Amino acid sequence: MDQRRHEIVAWIGSDILPHEAEVRRWLARRLSGAQVDDVVQEAYCRLIALDGVSHIENGRAYFYITVRSIIAAQVRRARIVRIDSVAEMGALNIIEDEPSPERVVWARRELDRVRSLIEGLPERCRQVFVLRRVEGISQKEIARRLGISESTVESQAVRGLKLVLKAISEGEQETPMARGFERRGGNGRNRTRTR
Amino acid sequence: MAETARERDDAAAGWAVRLEEHGEEPGVAEAARAWLEGDPMREGALARAQAALSLLNRGRALAGQLRVAPRRNRRLMIGGGIGVALAASLAISVVLPDGRPIHTDLGEIRMVPLSDGSTATVNTDSALRVSIRDRTRRVRLEKGEAWFKVAHDRARPFIVEAGEVRVRAVGTAFSVRVRDGGADVLVTEGVVETWIAGRSDRTIRIASGSKAHVSPEQPAQAVAAQAEIDRDLAWRNGEIALDGRTLAAAAEQFNRYNRRKLVVEDPQLAGERLVGRFATDDPIEFASAAATTLGARVAVDDSTIRLYRR
Numbered sequence: 001m002d003q004r005r006h007e008i009v010a011w012i013g014s015d016i017l018p019h020e021a022e023v024r025r026w027l028a029r030r031l032s033g034a035q036v037d038d039v040v041q042e043a044y045c046r047l048i049a050l051d052g053v054s055h056i057e058n059g060r061a062y063f064y065i066t067v068r069s070i071i072a073a074q075v076r077r078a079r080i081v082r083i084d085s086v087a088e089m090g091a092l093n094i095i096e097d098e099p100s101p102e103r104v105v106w107a108r109r110e111l112d113r114v115r116s117l118i119e120g121l122p123e124r125c126r127q128v129f130v131l132r133r134v135e136g137i138s139q140k141e142i143a144r145r146l147g148i149s150e151s152t153v154e155s156q157a158v159r160g161l162k163l164v165l166k167a168i169s170e171g172e173q174e175t176p177m178a179r180g181f182e183r184r185g186g187n188g189r190n191r192t193r194t195r
Numbered sequence: 196m197a198e199t200a201r202e203r204d205d206a207a208a209g210w211a212v213r214l215e216e217h218g219e220e221p222g223v224a225e226a227a228r229a230w231l232e233g234d235p236m237r238e239g240a241l242a243r244a245q246a247a248l249s250l251l252n253r254g255r256a257l258a259g260q261l262r263v264a265p266r267r268n269r270r271l272m273i274g275g276g277i278g279v280a281l282a283a284s285l286a287i288s289v290v291l292p293d294g295r296p297i298h299t300d301l302g303e304i305r306m307v308p309l310s311d312g313s314t315a316t317v318n319t320d321s322a323l324r325v326s327i328r329d330r331t332r333r334v335r336l337e338k339g340e341a342w343f344k345v346a347h348d349r350a351r352p353f354i355v356e357a358g359e360v361r362v363r364a365v366g367t368a369f370s371v372r373v374r375d376g377g378a379d380v381l382v383t384e385g386v387v388e389t390w391i392a393g394r395s396d397r398t399i400r401i402a403s404g405s406k407a408h409v410s411p412e413q414p415a416q417a418v419a420a421q422a423e424i425d426r427d428l429a430w431r432n433g434e435i436a437l438d439g440r441t442l443a444a445a446a447e448q449f450n451r452y453n454r455r456k457l458v459v460e461d462p463q464l465a466g467e468r469l470v471g472r473f474a475t476d477d478p479i480e481f482a483s484a485a486a487t488t489l490g491a492r493v494a495v496d497d498s499t500i501r502l503y504r505r
Contacts, residue, residue: 012246013253037200044239050487055480061439061470062488069467069489114253133251139216154212161208165247 008053015059016047018113021171023063030071040169042070117164125160128153198234206230207240211248296324299339302452302476304433312346313353318372318430319452319475340372342383342431360409362389369401370428377410381424389415430475437469442485442502445469449478455495457482459502464491 027036043066143150217223306316321339336357345353347366355362357378367385390398401417409415429436443465446457452475459465473481494501
């Protein structure tokens with residue numbers, strides 16, 4: 001991985017992924033599930049294609065703006081039908097609304113979140129994740145310690161990562177933000193939002 | 196049936212782990228490359244999976260003591276770059292002899308210490324004349340914009356004149372920008388009084404964190420606007436802060452500082468909103484970042500940087 005890509009990947013991890021569940025919920029009020037997935041994926045395509053990210057101060061706002069410009073482009077190409085209106089997107093005042101305290105809270109809770117993501121995994125996955133990600137032990141050594149093959153360690157790692165990605169997209173482990181912005185109650189999937 | 200985003204995400208998880216564990220082994224990177232080339236959206240899926248691994252790798256900090264490590268500060272990280280840009284563009288001149296004019300060229304930002312201990316930070320393409328006397332301190336802002344950090348001296352009020360607009364301070368910090376037949380007054384510390392020459396009965400006070408547009412046409416009103424003030428005074432650090440401004444407004448900002456002008460003809464593109472902080476003297480960097488985000492293209496020639504969509 002070249003340096004630029006490495007930097008952007010790290011930035012996506014710290015400044016973008018934390019907001020994915022929220023962005024998805026915002027999108028889900030406008031688009032079908034498969035469309036949400038496509039828009040989010042395209043957003044990551046655009047982010048990884050950036051020349052650099054040091055000028056971006058606010059990942060969350062940048063994420064929203066990227067997603068909005070993708071939707072706007074799709075509306076122009078008339079690929080999306082179930083969108084309420086483009087004007088409504090403008091009504092979402094994500095900029096003025098931007099809570100830097102939320103960011104601060106997030107930063108403080110980053111490790112808590114990593115911990116809960118790992119703890120939410122099935123036992124064998126979790127074991128592998130703790131040894132690999134937290135203790136920094138090699139796959140080979142993990143295989144030896146757990147008495148399993150190296151390819152099993154790796155397939156557990158892949159399985160775990162898939163589950164973590166799913167958890168990130170659903171925000172299941174999310175701690176309610178201090179501001180109460182889109183605070184969720186219980187399992188808030190597919191919840192209708194009242195305005 | 197075409198591959199779905201979820202399927203790409205799942206496949207990307209495999210590639211992310213494989214690249215991390217075996218990226219150095221022969222053939223692995225090539226195989227990943229071939230997979231990526233199968234669909235442009237796979238690039239986004241892989242970036243996301245790798246970002247999740249990068250996030251999880253912060254779990255290292257959980258080993259041993261569970262202290263929450265301070266997060267590195269992105270703003271400070273890029274501060275180094277800005278510092279260098281500033282050192283180049285922000286020349287600090289010697290204390291100014293009284294009454295001499297101060298000019299800045301396009302793109303130049305200068306901090307000028309005044310003989311009374313105050314400083315004037317002068318923005319691009321500006322002109323002002325300073326006269327520090329025994330009884331008064333007067334600055335005539337002929338064009339452009341300046342931010343004044345006024346040394347406290349109750350006996351000698353500090354008065355800025357911009358056209359018909361007058362701004363008086365004792366010890367405080369504020370900026371004045373000549374605009375639209377009047378002036379924008381932004382206060383960052385203390386309180387100033389402002390009025391139109393000959394109409395001091397209509398003096399208004401502007402406190403820290405508030406601003407007003409003062410002009411002979413209509414009575415001025417101070418409004419609280421801390422966030423806008425911070426944004427509008429980012430130039431003091433050699434930066435343009437966008438924070439949700441339209442591309443058109445961003446172009447206008449950059450064009451205050453650079454000979455090569457940003458041009459956005461497409462009104463839809465011009466209306467897109469952006470966030471971020473950019474160096475005042477690097478419109479090309481800004482243009483390419485904006486183009487990538489907004490799905491636009493950039494064409495640069497000697498006098499313009501054009502942003503357009505096909």
